[in-house]
Structure formats: structure tokens, C-alpha cells
Amino acid sequence: MSGPRIGLRRQARGLWTEVPRAELVAEAQASGERMAAALSLRPGEDVLAAESPDWPGTAVVLAACLAAGAVANVPESPATAAAAARQLAPQVLVAAPSTWDAAVHSARAEIDLARGVGGWALRQATTATRSGPLGRLAGALARNRVRRRFGWQVARAAGSLGGPPEPATVEWLALFGLAVVTLDEEAER
16 A cells, blocks of 8 residues: 655646656755755754745745754744744744835834834934934944844844845845845745
8 A cells, every 4th residue: 555645746738747756855955955055044043934834935945944954933824923033033034025025114114103212213223324323323222122023133134035025125124134135046046
């Protein structure tokens, strides 16, 4: 008695062909190794796939973590991703471009609504030019506050799978020390 069939079928020109399991495993492993290299994943690092478990990119993130010996973390749903990031404080976050754009939009809205000295400091954190040493100090403190608020305290990389985020999003994340790596080219090469 043989076990359950595991594999992949591709459709091309109306015909279904079965992809041999060994080819599928080799393809997934190679893709994972390319992504792990692009993100400079290290053994034991926490990686958060900030989308739902059924997001196609989750499988690629899992392959990258297996290749590098990193720990893959997948939230229950996109709605719980922010809470998961705050709880885990991962070194690497991977999400769809729209998720990065929404996170930055949310953070900017929060900063715009902040009042008093705290609001001034947060605005200092997101401006390219800071006024003097006090402005630079306020900006640094506020950046740390935003990083903690979104679970980015120790994050060093932001992977975007599904295309690049908006250029303004990439620039804004860079202010907070997150280098954005667009992974599509890396995973498909």
C-alpha cells in the first residue's frame, strides 16, 4: 500500500502535467536559498510572514527559513500580524507591498495625530532635516518609540514579496532602519 500522493500539477495549454516530487522539492529549496541569501537570514533568527497562512508567499518564507535555519512565524490572519510583530519582535519581516504601504500609512496617521512634545518628536523622526542636536535626539527617541509600537525593535530587514512597495514607503521605512528587499526577483531567479 502506498502513501498519499504529494506533488504539484501544472496546467499548460489546457493539459495537466504532474511535476515530479524531486523536481518540486529542488525548486522550492533553490527558491528558499535565494530568498535566505537576499535577506541575509541567520540561524535562529525570527522571521515573520506578516500575512495569512494561505498567502502564497508564506510557503516561500518557510522555504527560506528552512534553508537558513531561521524560525518562521505565521500569524493567524493579516489582522493579527501587527500584534504578532509586537509580541515576537522579529529580526526580519516579510509581507506583500500593500501590507507595507498600509503599515506606513497607519504609522504616519498616528504621528500626525500625536500632540504636544511627543507629537513634535515623532514628526522630527520622520523629517529628513532635523533642527539641531535637540531635534536629532527627539527624532532618535521617537524612532525607537515607533519601532517598539510596530514590533520593529530588533528588525533589520523588510522583505516585500509580490512587488516593491511605494517609493515613499521604502524611504519612510529606511528612516526607521529597515532596509526593504524586493524578493520576487530573488525567489524566481
